[in-house]
Amino acid sequence: MKSILIIALSLFSFGTFAQENSAAKPAKETAKPAKPAVTFKTLKIERVDIPYDSKEPFIFEFKNTGKQPVIITNVHTSCGCTAAEKPTEPVAKGKSSKIVVNYDTKRVGNFTKTITVTTNVSTEPIVLTISGNVLAAPTEPVTTPQ
Numbered sequence: 001m002k003s004i005l006i007i008a009l010s011l012f013s014f015g016t017f018a019q020e021n022s023a024a025k026p027a028k029e030t031a032k033p034a035k036p037a038v039t040f041k042t043l044k045i046e047r048v049d050i051p052y053d054s055k056e057p058f059i060f061e062f063k064n065t066g067k068q069p070v071i072i073t074n075v076h077t078s079c080g081c082t083a084a085e086k087p088t089e090p091v092a093k094g095k096s097s098k099i100v101v102n103y104d105t106k107r108v109g110n111f112t113k114t115i116t117v118t119t120n121v122s123t124e125p126i127v128l129t130i131s132g133n134v135l136a137a138p139t140e141p142v143t144t145p146q
Helices: 002-024
Strands: 038-040 044-050 058-064 072-077 082-085 096-103 109-119 126-134
Touching: 038 126, 044 058, 072 082, 072 096, 082 109, 096 109, 096 126
Parallel strands: 044 126
Antiparallel strands: 038 058, 058 096, 072 109, 082 096, 109 126
């Protein structure tokens, strides 16, 4: 009976050590994160002083660094005061394109707006940001009648 008990305890201890050893081994390295298929030159454009009613757009240039054509499937702005134009055609591998963003510069003061870009090659959206300060409209010089 003692020998059965000793054998059982031995097997139990071997099982415990086997589990500890396998847990102590380092996990296999996971695959390297995939290189983004779309690379923007910048994700944020800031302008300090923008003249009132300026028509100068914010331009976000990007390059297709992936292995297949990139289609900008959607561009969503954070408010109605911002409009964005996306490429209408797929962007071939190694080629560049742009997203043109216009802000309503008849709204005086500081602003920060986001543009969310989705593509056919990425599960995560890309968030672009524009910010700046729109100056007040110039005042006309007052003339007095003589």
